[in-house]
Amino acid sequence: MQLDAKTLDTLAWLSRLDIPEEETEALSGSIAEMLTFFQQLSALDTEGVEPTAHVVPLQNVLREDEPFAPRLDRDLLLSGTQSEDGLITLPKVIG
Amino acid sequence: MAKYECVIGLEVHIELRTKTKIFCDCPADHGGEPNTRCCPVCMGMPGTLPVLNKQVVDFAARAGMILNCEIAHFSKMDRKNYFYPDLPKAYQISQLDHPLCEHGYIDINVGGEEKRIGITRIHIEEDAGKLVHTDSGSGADCNRCGVPLIEIVSEPDIRSAAQAKAYLERLRELVRWVGVSDCQMETGSMRCDVNLSIRPVGDTNLYTRTEIKNLNSLKHIVAAIDAEKARQIDETEAGRELVQETRRYDPEKDKTYSMRVKENANDYRYFPDPDLVPIYLTDEDHARLRAMIPDLPEERLAKYTGEYKLPEATAKTLCDEPKLANLYQEAVQSVKQPKLLANLMLADSDAAAIPAAVWAELTNLCAENKINRSAPAKLLEAFRETGKEIAVLVKELGLEQVQDTGLLNSIADEVIAANPKAVADFKSGKQAAIQALMGQIMKRTKGAANPAEATALLKEKLSKL
Numbered sequence: 371m372q373l374d375a376k377t378l379d380t381l382a383w384l385s386r387l388d389i390p391e392e393e394t395e396a397l398s399g400s401i402a403e404m405l406t407f408f409q410q411l412s413a414l415d416t417e418g419v420e421p422t423a424h425v426v427p428l429q430n431v432l433r434e435d436e437p438f439a440p441r442l443d444r445d446l447l448l449s450g451t452q453s454e455d456g457l458i459t460l461p462k463v464i465g
Numbered sequence: 466m467a468k469y470e471c472v473i474g475l476e477v478h479i480e481l482r483t484k485t486k487i488f489c490d491c492p493a494d495h496g497g498e499p500n501t502r503c504c505p506v507c508m509g510m511p512g513t514l515p516v517l518n519k520q521v522v523d524f525a526a527r528a529g530m531i532l533n534c535e536i537a538h539f540s541k542m543d544r545k546n547y548f549y550p551d552l553p554k555a556y557q558i559s560q561l562d563h564p565l566c567e568h569g570y571i572d573i574n575v576g577g578e579e580k581r582i583g584i585t586r587i588h589i590e591e592d593a594g595k596l597v598h599t600d601s602g603s604g605a606d607c608n609r610c611g612v613p614l615i616e617i618v619s620e621p622d623i624r625s626a627a628q629a630k631a632y633l634e635r636l637r638e639l640v641r642w643v644g645v646s647d648c649q650m651e652t653g654s655m656r657c658d659v660n661l662s663i664r665p666v667g668d669t670n671l672y673t674r675t676e677i678k679n680l681n682s683l684k685h686i687v688a689a690i691d692a693e694k695a696r697q698i699d700e701t702e703a704g705r706e707l708v709q710e711t712r713r714y715d716p717e718k719d720k721t722y723s724m725r726v727k728e729n730a731n732d733y734r735y736f737p738d739p740d741l742v743p744i745y746l747t748d749e750d751h752a753r754l755r756a757m758i759p760d761l762p763e764e765r766l767a768k769y770t771g772e773y774k775l776p777e778a779t780a781k782t783l784c785d786e787p788k789l790a791n792l793y794q795e796a797v798q799s800v801k802q803p804k805l806l807a808n809l810m811l812a813d814s815d816a817a818a819i820p821a822a823v824w825a826e827l828t829n830l831c832a833e834n835k836i837n838r839s840a841p842a843k844l845l846e847a848f849r850e851t852g853k854e855i856a857v858l859v860k861e862l863g864l865e866q867v868q869d870t871g872l873l874n875s876i877a878d879e880v881i882a883a884n885p886k887a888v889a890d891f892k893s894g895k896q897a898a899i900q901a902l903m904g905q906i907m908k909r910t911k912g913a914a915n916p917a918e919a920t921a922l923l924k925e926k927l928s929k930l
Contacts, residue, residue, distance in 0.1 A: 384732060386548050423541045423563075428742045435483050435520035438490035444500050447508070456499040457597055457604025460550045 373402045469663045469701075471694050472671060473623035477636060478614050479646045480592065480654040481524045486611035487591050488515030488558065488741075493613065495652060499597070499606035507591075507611030509554030514740055517542070521613040522565065522744060524645035525589045526754045528615055529566030531639045531761075532584055536751055540565045542589075542741040545733045550605055551594040559616075561735040564588035565744070571639070573631040582632050583620030590614050621660070621671065626690040630683055633657065642762055642787050650682050657686055662707075663697045673707040677714055677721055689714035693721045765790060773803035783807060788817040795821035800828045809841055823848060826855045834915050840864040863911050873906075873914060877922050880905040881930075891927055899923055 378398050382389045389397060444456060452459040486493045489506035506513040526536050543561040569584035592612040597604045617636065623629050637648040637655060648655040662674035677693055680686045692714065700707055712721040759765070762784050769780035784790050793810060799822075800806050806828040810816040816824070827844060830836045836844070836859060847858045859865055880902050881888055890898035899920065906919050 380732070384546075384548075384734070423539075423737055423743045424739070424741075426742060429745045431516060431742050432519040432522070433490070433516045435485050435518050436490065437485050437492050441491075441501070442504055444498075447503070447505070448500060453500075454604065456501070457606055458500070458553075460596070460603040460605055462598075462602045 373398045373405070468666045469694070469698050470624055470666045471626075471690065472621045472662045472664060472674070473625075473629055473690065474621040474660040475617075475619045475623065475629060475632065476658040476660070477617045477619075477633070478592075478656045478658075479528070479617065479640055479648055481521055481613040481615060482644070482646050483518055483520045483524065483613055485518055487518050487521050487589070487613035488611055491611065493611075495609075495654075497608050499604070500608065503594075503607040503610055508607050509552075509610075515558065515738075517741060517744070518613065521589055522746075523754060524613075525565050525587060525615045526746070526751075527643045527757060528617075528640050528645050529569060529587050530755060530758050531643045532566070532569040532571060532587070532617070532636070534566035534569030534584060534587060536746060536754070537563060537565050537567070537744075538746055538751075539563060540744040540746070542738045542744075543735045544738045545590075545735055547733055549593070550603065551596050551610075553594070553605070553607060553610065557591060557593065558738055558741070559590035559735075560588035571632055571635050573628060573635055575625070575627050575631050580622075580628065582622045582628070585618045585620050587615050587617045590616060621662075626687040626694075629659070629690055630687050633683060633686065638762060643758060644787055644791065653681065656681065659686060659690060659693070661690060661693050661697070663694060663701065673709050675707070675709065675721075676711045678711055678724070680714060685714060685716055688716065688719060689721060692719055696721060759791065759794070762790075765794070769803075769807075773797065773807075775804055775807050779804075779807050779811065782811060786817070792817055792819075792821050792824070796824040796828070799825040800832070802828060802832045805832055812842070813845060819845065819848065823855055830855070830859070835859075836864050837912060837914070837916060839912060863913065865913055873910075873919060873922060876906055876909050876914075877919070877926055880909065881923075881926060888927065888930065892930065899927070 375394065375398070378389070378394060378401070381401070448456070448458065480493075483493050485491060486507055489504050491504050491507055492502050506515055529536050540560065540563045542558050544556040545559045545561070546556040548555050564586040566587035567585070569587070571582050571584065573580050573582060590613075592609050592614050594605055594607040594610040597606060619632065623632060640646050641648050646654055650656070657680050659677040659680065660674050661677065662672045664670060664672050675693060675697070677689050680689055693712065697707055711724045713724055714721050760768070766780050766784050769775045769783065770777055773780075775783075782789075783793050789810065793807065796810075797803050797806055806824060809827055809831070810824055813819070823845075827836075827841045831838060831841065840859070843862060843864065844855055844858050847853070847862060848855065851858070853861075884902060884905060887898045887901040891902075902923055903916070903919060906914050906923070907916075
C-alpha cells in the first residue's frame, strides 16, 4: 500500500504535527506498512453483517441527573497545567 | 436580472436544562468562577470515563416528540475529532449515523401561507468550553465543557428570512413548552447557524452554500440572511463563483465576511466512542416519554378559554410561561373554579415556586368561603417562610372565615351600637358610611368575616333601625 505526499500532509495537519522534510519518506513508509497490516481485515466477507456499535455486550449504562456535591479544588484540577487567574493558559487564539 | 430565491437550512443548538452535565456530575448551569464547574471527566483528562446522563436522553426524546420526530430504538455516541483549545479532549462526543430523533417537522405560517419545514435529525452532544482573550494571550474556561446540547438540523426547506424567523420562534416555543430548555438566545442556551444558497426561482437544484455561524439573536439571523442573500446575488450577477465556506455576520456593517478557515478543516474522522455503550429505547420507554408530552400550546389555550372560561388575556399569560401553564394544568384537576385558580396564581409574582396542591387547596378554601379573598396572600407568604401545610397555617394565623351567623350577628349588633355617627350617616343617605362599620367588623373578626355576608347582615339590621 502506498501513501502519497498529499495524504501525509493532510494527516500531519489534522494531528497538528510539523513533519520535517527529511522524515517524510520514512514516515510515509511506516504508515503505509500499518495500513497494509490493517488491510488484512478486508479479506473478511462482511456482506450482510450488522455493524457492531460496541464490543462489550452492555447497553444503557446511564446515571441519574444528580450533582455530586464535593467538587475538586480548582488549584488541584489545574495543577498539571499552566494557568493564570483560574484560566488555562493558551497561546493567543484568534476568536 | 433573473429572480433568485434563497434555500436555507438551519442548525440550532439548544442547551438542555439538566442539573448535571451530559457525561459527568458537574453542575450544568451557567456562571461560576472559571474552571470551578468542571472535573477530570469533562476536562478530558486521561483515564477518566464518561457516563451518559439519563435525563439528557429523556429531554432530547421529549424535544423530538413535540417536533414530530421518530424516536430511535437504537442510538449511539460517536467522537467528532478536531483540535481547538476550547475542547480539551480534542474530540467532541456527538452522534453521527444513529441520532436519537429523525424525520420531524414544524408547521409555520408566514403572511397567511402555511408551510411545513422538515427536521432532518436531532442528536445529543456535549458543549465546548469558552475562550477568554486578553492582551497577553488566551485562556480556557472549561465550565461549559460537557453541558448537554441537542442539535436540531432542518431540511433546506426555508425560503426567506421571514420563514426562518417563524421556524425559530415556533421551535423555541415548542422546546420551552416541553420544559427541556429555556431557549434564550441572549444567554446562549439557544444558538443558530444558517446554511444558505441561492438559485433562480423555479430551479430545483441546490447550489454552493455558505454557512453563517455564531448568530446570537433573531434580529441578527434575519439581517444576516438578507445580507448574505444580497451578497450571493451580487457575486453571481458579476460572474464570480461562490465558494463553500464559513462566514460571520457583522451587524455594524450589515455584511457577512469569510472566516478563511483551511479548506481541509472539515475532516472530523468520526468513529463510535468506545467509552460509551449503545442506547436502546424500548416501546415502553417511548410510551413513558410520550405520556409526558403536553398538548400543544394552542390546544391548551383553546381549552382554557373554552372549557375553563378564562378570559383570553388570562389564558395567554398562563400559556406564555410553560412552567406556569403546567402547574395550572396540574392544579386545575382538583378545583371547581378554574378562573379563581388562575386569578390567584397570576396575582402572585412567583407562582411557579408553589406546588400545585397548595394552589388547589387555596382555591378551594376561597371557593367554599372558608377563608376570605385577602387570606391567600398571607397564607402564601407564611407557606414560603415555614413550608407548613395550608390547613395548619389557616388555624395558626386565625384566617378561618367566620361562618357562624350567630357570632357575626352579635358582632354586628355591637358595632352598630358603638358607632352611632356612622349609623346616622348611613341613615341620612351616605351609602359609603357602611364601609366604616364593615371595617369595624373586620377588625373585630381579624378579617375572618365573609365580606358579602357581613354587608348583607349590616344592611338588613340598619334598614330595621
